[in-house]
Amino acid sequence: MSGTSYDGIDVASADIDRDGDTLTLRPLGAFTLPHPDRVRDLVTSVLPPRSTTVAAITELDTALGQAFADAAKRAIAEHADGQADLIVSHGQTVFHWVEDGRALGTLQLGQPAWIAEATNTPVLSDLRSADIAAGGQGAPLVPIFDALLLPRTDEPRAALNLGGIANLTVIPPDGPILGYDVGPANALIDAASLALLGDPFDRDGAVAAAGTVDADLLRLLLSEPYYNRPAPKSTGKELFNDAYLTAHISTSPAAGRPADVIATVTELAAVTIARESDQHDVSALIASGGGTHNSTLMARLRHHLDEGRTLSTIDEFGIGVDEKEAYAFAVLGYLSWHGIPGVIESVTGADAASVLGRLTMTPTTPRPPAEAFTPPSELRIV
The missing domain is CATH 3.30.420.40 (ATPase, nucleotide binding domain)
Structure with missing residues (x-):
């Protein structure tokens, strides 16, 4: 993910499993990859209060997708023995549309197709829109991680x-x-x-x-x-x-x-x-x-x-201060893969808790497991 300060890409690799209603998260490694100057300048050029063009948005969507792809390839090589099951990409928020206290839309850039193509790994992205469609704020999403931990x-x-x-x-x-x-x-x-x-x-x-x-x-x-x-x-x-x-x-x-x-x-x-x-x-x-x-x-x-x-x-x-959000989105991805909502309705104000994100598949992507998976009640770092 790349946060509001957009100073770099935060990457965290985790091995996540479940034991009954407890998730276990084993941190495999994390790092921050500074954005290339061109990418940072492009982000700056489109953020409010500046006006922009569809051409600039498209260029940034591509540039971010390619930068995220490079970051994911490095993480897989260094932390995951060359193979991952799922990549979760929050992307870069460029606009969060709120009027009169109600969220009406949100836009995160970083085209996931570039990540999937570079890594031959399915990518979960656009994690906020489902909650907004259900009447929520689409933010913050990390509280479910906090509540489990x-x-x-x-x-x-x-x-x-x-x-x-x-x-x-x-x-x-x-x-x-x-x-x-x-x-x-x-x-x-x-x-x-x-x-x-x-x-x-x-x-x-x-x-x-x-x-x-x-x-x-x-x-x-x-x-x-x-x-x-x-x-x-x-x-x-x-x-x-x-x-x-x-x-x-x-x-x-x-x-x-x-x-x-x-x-x-x-x-x-x-x-x-x-x-x-x-x-x-x-x-x-x-x-x-x-x-x-x-x-x-x-x-x-x-x-x-x-x-x-x-x-x-x-x-x-057991989680570094600069790593928490990236690990939190890994947990959100694990929940979505198993068909479990990743939202606390009392946090976002949604009418119902949504399964977050949309998948960009690859030819070899396995389908999510069919067995029933009840929502966890605890997260343990091991």
């Missing part, structure tokens, strides 16, 4: 993904599991760093640490209506993009102080995540994603969490 305890816990957008999965002691997009994590930090300093991101949060939070700018950013919308909800760079940042800092004295702007948008991420965590009374946050490498963001998040709430990372469960 993090069993319920006596106190609410939450899994946090710090990608371009911050996603939260709340697992209460009982009752429905919640999951939704909180708001920007790295999206506005990266946009500010690139626009004001020419750097694609704030490495380790060093610039933010050197800056001072501008209270007026933070207050303006916190007035965004999205934060007060009830879940289920989802968002992306259709809202939180470079034009959004420019519009909000254009009248702020902080605009001439890059470090202060970056400190402020870092504080925005920490404040909004902590506020949502406190609202659900979570006792522990288990974080993953690129934002965990931003020590300033993590420190500010710890600062804002109510006393007694802990912040740790997914590493303690």
Whole structure:
């Protein structure tokens, strides 16, 4: 997969099996393959608020498909002894269409035919559309992985993904599991760093640490209506993009102080995540994603969490912080292959849970097994 920050292709290889109602996932290896400059430039050129053409979309769909194919070939060679049963390709989200809080469509590019042709392996792609067709947000999809990996305890816990957008999965002691997009994590930090300093991101949060939070700018950013919308909800760079940042800092004295702007948008991420965590009374946050490498963001998040709430990372469960989403989509692919829905309706708001994705077959693709497979209740990393 390639995330909201589109800095590279995250690849994870797994051997997944089942023992009764427990899935076992054996990590075989993972890596991030940086996007070629041409691909990254093409993604940048089509993302909102920029306008684009069908020709540019077609070119990007092909270029991404070929890049994903190269990544899959490398993973199969290095991790799977030259053969895989299934490849799951999330693709690159270029538009997530939401109006008045309702998701109406979504588009992920990266033509799966290139992957299937290069690897002679069936490819599951387009994992979000089925949920949207069933009335859901199509996002986030990782909460089913979180719910399987993090069993319920006596106190609410939450899994946090710090990608371009911050996603939260709340697992209460009982009752429905919640999951939704909180708001920007790295999206506005990266946009500010690139626009004001020419750097694609704030490495380790060093610039933010050197800056001072501008209270007026933070207050303006916190007035965004999205934060007060009830879940289920989802968002992306259709809202939180470079034009959004420019519009909000254009009248702020902080605009001439890059470090202060970056400190402020870092504080925005920490404040909004902590506020949502406190609202659900979570006792522990288990974080993953690129934002965990931003020590300033993590420190500010710890600062804002109510006393007694802990912040740790997914590493303690046997999955690296940069690998979790790719492994999660491997699990979603395993469920789809066996005809099991990969959605929690209380998370996306769908009328019914859907079997996700569509298959691109190869001449030698075996058909999914015919035996009945009941939904699992637990995921164990071995």
